[in-house]
Amino acid sequence: MNKSKGTVIAIGMIYGMLTLSCFLKKEEEYSFSERRKLAEKPSFSAESVLSGSYMKQAEEYVTDQFPGRDLWRGLKAGFTLNVMQKSDTNGIYEKDGYLCSMEYPMDKDSMERAGTIFTGIYDKYLKETKTNVYFSIIPDKGYFLSGGKYLSMDYEYFLKEMYAQADFAESIPIHELLQLSDYYRTDTHWKQEQITDVAEKLAEVMGTKLAGEYETRTLKIPFYGVYYGQAALPTAPDEISYCTNEVLEKCKAFDFENNREIPIYDISKADGRDPYEMFFGGNISLATIENPSANTDKELVVFGDSFARSLLPLMAEGYTKITLIDIRYLPSAYIGSYMTFSNQDVLFLYSTSVLNNSITLK
Amino acid sequence: MVFSSIPFLYYFLPIVLLAYFLIPVKGRNAVLLLASLIFYAWGEPVYVFLMLVSVAVGYLAGLLLGKYREKKPGGSAQKAILTVSVLLFLSIFIYFKYTDFFISNFNAVTGLSVPLLQIVLPVGISFYTFQIISYLVDVYRGDAAPQKNFVSLATYITMFPQLIAGPIVRYTDIEKQMKGRTTSFAMTESGIFRFIIGLSKKILIANELGALCELFRESGEQSVLYYWMYAVAFALHIYYDFSGYSDMAIGLGRIFGFTLAENFNYPYISRSVTEFWRRWHISLGGWFRDYLYIPLGGNRVPAWKWYRNIFIVWMVTGLWHGASWNFVLWGLYFGMLLVIEKKWLLAILEKGKGWQHVYVLLLVIISFVVFNAADMAQAIGDIRCMLGMGGLPLLSSEALYYIRSYGVTLIVAVLGATPIPVSVWRTLRNRLQNKKNENKVSLLALHGLKIAGAVFLLLLCTAYLVDGSFNPFLYFRF
Numbered sequence: 001m002n003k004s005k006g007t008v009i010a011i012g013m014i015y016g017m018l019t020l021s022c023f024l025k026k027e028e029e030y031s032f033s034e035r036r037k038l039a040e041k042p043s044f045s046a047e048s049v050l051s052g053s054y055m056k057q058a059e060e061y062v063t064d065q066f067p068g069r070d071l072w073r074g075l076k077a078g079f080t081l082n083v084m085q086k087s088d089t090n091g092i093y094e095k096d097g098y099l100c101s102m103e104y105p106m107d108k109d110s111m112e113r114a115g116t117i118f119t120g121i122y123d124k125y126l127k128e129t130k131t132n133v134y135f136s137i138i139p140d141k142g143y144f145l146s147g148g149k150y151l152s153m154d155y156e157y158f159l160k161e162m163y164a165q166a167d168f169a170e171s172i173p174i175h176e177l178l179q180l181s182d183y184y185r186t187d188t189h190w191k192q193e194q195i196t197d198v199a200e201k202l203a204e205v206m207g208t209k210l211a212g213e214y215e216t217r218t219l220k221i222p223f224y225g226v227y228y229g230q231a232a233l234p235t236a237p238d239e240i241s242y243c244t245n246e247v248l249e250k251c252k253a254f255d256f257e258n259n260r261e262i263p264i265y266d267i268s269k270a271d272g273r274d275p276y277e278m279f280f281g282g283n284i285s286l287a288t289i290e291n292p293s294a295n296t297d298k299e300l301v302v303f304g305d306s307f308a309r310s311l312l313p314l315m316a317e318g319y320t321k322i323t324l325i326d327i328r329y330l331p332s333a334y335i336g337s338y339m340t341f342s343n344q345d346v347l348f349l350y351s352t353s354v355l356n357n358s359i360t361l362k
Numbered sequence: 363m364v365f366s367s368i369p370f371l372y373y374f375l376p377i378v379l380l381a382y383f384l385i386p387v388k389g390r391n392a393v394l395l396l397a398s399l400i401f402y403a404w405g406e407p408v409y410v411f412l413m414l415v416s417v418a419v420g421y422l423a424g425l426l427l428g429k430y431r432e433k434k435p436g437g438s439a440q441k442a443i444l445t446v447s448v449l450l451f452l453s454i455f456i457y458f459k460y461t462d463f464f465i466s467n468f469n470a471v472t473g474l475s476v477p478l479l480q481i482v483l484p485v486g487i488s489f490y491t492f493q494i495i496s497y498l499v500d501v502y503r504g505d506a507a508p509q510k511n512f513v514s515l516a517t518y519i520t521m522f523p524q525l526i527a528g529p530i531v532r533y534t535d536i537e538k539q540m541k542g543r544t545t546s547f548a549m550t551e552s553g554i555f556r557f558i559i560g561l562s563k564k565i566l567i568a569n570e571l572g573a574l575c576e577l578f579r580e581s582g583e584q585s586v587l588y589y590w591m592y593a594v595a596f597a598l599h600i601y602y603d604f605s606g607y608s609d610m611a612i613g614l615g616r617i618f619g620f621t622l623a624e625n626f627n628y629p630y631i632s633r634s635v636t637e638f639w640r641r642w643h644i645s646l647g648g649w650f651r652d653y654l655y656i657p658l659g660g661n662r663v664p665a666w667k668w669y670r671n672i673f674i675v676w677m678v679t680g681l682w683h684g685a686s687w688n689f690v691l692w693g694l695y696f697g698m699l700l701v702i703e704k705k706w707l708l709a710i711l712e713k714g715k716g717w718q719h720v721y722v723l724l725l726v727i728i729s730f731v732v733f734n735a736a737d738m739a740q741a742i743g744d745i746r747c748m749l750g751m752g753g754l755p756l757l758s759s760e761a762l763y764y765i766r767s768y769g770v771t772l773i774v775a776v777l778g779a780t781p782i783p784v785s786v787w788r789t790l791r792n793r794l795q796n797k798k799n800e801n802k803v804s805l806l807a808l809h810g811l812k813i814a815g816a817v818f819l820l821l822l823c824t825a826y827l828v829d830g831s832f833n834p835f836l837y838f839r840f
Contacts, residue, residue: 004547007813011554014817018824019376022368050407055363063368063828072828079822084570084774087767090829105582105760151763232829 025067033073033229035273038064073232081233092231093150098185099227099235100141106153107356108161114358115165118348121303121332122168130343131301134206135169137162138307138351140188144180155352162355169348172205174198184238187225188353189276192310193241199314206345208298208318214243219267223275240275242310247317250293256286256338257329264289264313279309285329286338289313294320301339303327304349311349319345328354331362363404365610366564368827374401382618383545391517391540394618401522402486409484416451417516420494423447424515427501428508435504444502448495455491458483463685486526488682492649493519497533499653506534514540523614527607529625529645536620543619553616558816558823560609565823567778568602570771571595574764575734581760588761589748595768597723597730598775601630604643630779633718634711635699635725646682650675673697683733688741692732699725 042057077089146152163171182194193216203210222237255262269278281287299321378397403410430440462478500506509515578592608625615622629641658671680693711718735741
């Protein structure tokens with residue numbers, strides 16, 4: 001066999017196998033690593049063909065359904081970072097074993113927007129009541145990892161400006177209590193078992209004392225966080241744990257969006273698409289925790305994002321009722337239909353990531 | 363459909379290859395034609411009919427031109443047919459490409475507000491229109507015989523490897539290959555390698571640099587350094603994007619048994635702007651030379667006419683790239699540089715000892731900043747900022763970050779734009795092939811390395827495509 005024939009056959013066989021695998025591969029509905037639905041087979045019609053939508057959808061479909069999708073994405077990420085020496089892949093970088101999204105640039109319009117929404121909530125629902133209003137900002141991992149090689153916003157300026165935007169509230173800085181190890185390596189969130197001191201600090205400023213004694217239970221399910229899928233790097237999974245005690249076990253949680261009682265920790269969700277959803281109902285707009293063994297009649301209302309979901313169970317001990325309102329899902333204009341504000345403690349608790357991308361707040 | 367996509371690589375191409383090589387030789391043009399129509403219709407489901415009508419008109423006009431040439435070469439009937447058909451094709455081309463440009467200029471001059479027609483430009487019209495015109499002119503001149511087989515002519519015009527982004531293939535170059543061509547393992551092998559190199563240039567370098575240019579445009583933290591980084595990145599991006607596409611077209615052509623002309627020859631190593639244009643988009647330069655510059659009289663006319671010819675050709679070259687004044691300025695800029703070089707500079711440039719490369723690169727980089735601007739205001743603004751006249755700081759953390767992050771990509775791109783990698787490879791191979799000291803095992807290992815490299819690049823490109831990277835083709839808009 002001559003050299004050229006050998007080359008054509010060798011490359012042709014590899015190419016043929018890849019092609020064949022595309023034709024033989026079974027359709028998948030969901031990508032767990034990317035946490036998204038994969039494109040579905042488009043329906044064929046004269047209209048969709050003439051408008052070009054069929055072709056566009058078909059391209060998305062075959063790209064999404066390519067066999068071994070995660071493997072290919074990993075190859076690209078590895079090559080990009082290790083051979084081409086790019087500092088990040090899809091905006092995610094790895095430093096000290098932690099995957100982190102570059103929160104950059106600082107979006108002053110977004111900060112202002114968030115401030116306007118919070119002020120609007122205060123003016124509409126809280127100003128004329130006896131509520132005590134607080135504001136606390138959770139730094140993302142970039143706060144600890146930034147500097148040197150990576151692009152990052154000026155967090156000190158961000159925190160100062162953002163607290164100033166909500167000058168109607170007493171600010172409770174918690175960033176000094178946090179460190180990198182308080183966060184998951186592969187996810188954006190903090191670990192519940194690491195933030196009992198944050199819960200105590202918040203409670204203390206709001207005039208409540210927490211005993212803060214918990215049993216930490218670690219699940220035997222590997223936790224691949226949101227950055228794991230975005231970066232597509234071969235990173236070891238995190239462990240996911242939750243804190244419980246007698247008081248918490250007696251507490252009742254309720255999901256007003258779906259009008260049903262929910263567990264404070266839904267272990268079945270830990271094995272689902274987003275394991276972090278196991279905390280306090282996951283992504284729902286309005287939920288409460290009621291503590292029948294509370295020694296106080298104090299109530300807490302929290303306007304918060306997903307970080308609040310793991311924090312609030314730790315504060316349940318200090319309140320008879322905690323309400324979480326997520327204005328990413330429940331527009332602030334409608335809150336009055338569900339809530340009456342009188343003398344509760346009200347806490348605005350948001351992460352820097354949400355505040356810097358406040359388009360999600362309604 | 364684009365070459366650098368999963369549907370093309372793993373669905374369309376393998377099916378076409380299978381059909382092409384399984385079918386008897388006689389039917390191969392028909393397979394290519396059908397494949398080309400599907401390929402085009404995938405991106406332009408409506409305009410495929412426009413292309414088919416253009417081909418049919420070109421076919422009939424070619425037959426008529428041939429018929430009247432037999433009676434009286436260059437006679438009035440032949441002239442009339444050529445004039446009418448060329449005007450028809452140019453009218454279609456101008457309608458789709460320039461109507462809104464004319465309306466917006468009319469509005470600007472008169473102060474009226476005639477609504478724009480928002481006409482969508484059919485992909486590849488700039489390429490296939492020029493191919494049809496060149497065919498008709500060649501038949502008129504007697505340089506080519508009229509193609510009596512509709513399938514053969516349609517295959518030539520619509521052939522998918524070069525249909526939507528060139529190179530502009532002359533009918534005279536491909537006439538014999540349309541009638542009969544041979545495929546061989548050697549040719550297929552070289553086509554495969556060339557295609558994979560083009561694919562890699564496009565996906566691994568051009569797309570990355572394109573993403574860098576987008577990051578620059580979206581940035582709120584610009585600096586003089588950032589502007590220069592953008593300018594260099596864009597000059598490399600457009601080279602890798604377009605030459606990568608040409609490599610893929612030439613590679614596919616070889617696989618199907620065609621020898622398509624080269625379109626790029628390391629333009630960034632040129633020592634004059636004149637040389638740059640001999641190495642950049644060769645097929646377009648050749649087309650304008652043969653079908654516009656020479657018919658205008660070329661350089662065999664009085665000096666003022668010669669300058670006029672140069673400026674006409676370069677203004678049209680600019681306009682061919684886009685219906686906007688910055689493209690006109692871009693073309694005239696090169697026209698002016700070429701006149702200056704021909705008149706005074708070429709002799710000095712030829713004696714230069716390296717600085718001419720800096721001269722060419724600087725002028726070309728600035729030209730592409732104008733080329734890529736959204737409008738004249740942005741073009742002027744970009745150049746002012748590059749020259750430090752935009753009130754921007756010299757450095758910014760974002761510029762430094764991206765220079766670091768894309769440093770290897772930029773270095774690879776710069777090296778790859780020179781003949782150095784090819785010459786290193788050839789030197790290595792030649793040493794091993796030295797007759798006195800032939801080392802068969804090493805040669806075999808070298809060949810194995812080449813195959814492994816090609817496979818690795820193909821897999822890597824697939825990985826980038828699966829990850830859904832940034833992937834537009836610049837020359838599709840022309």
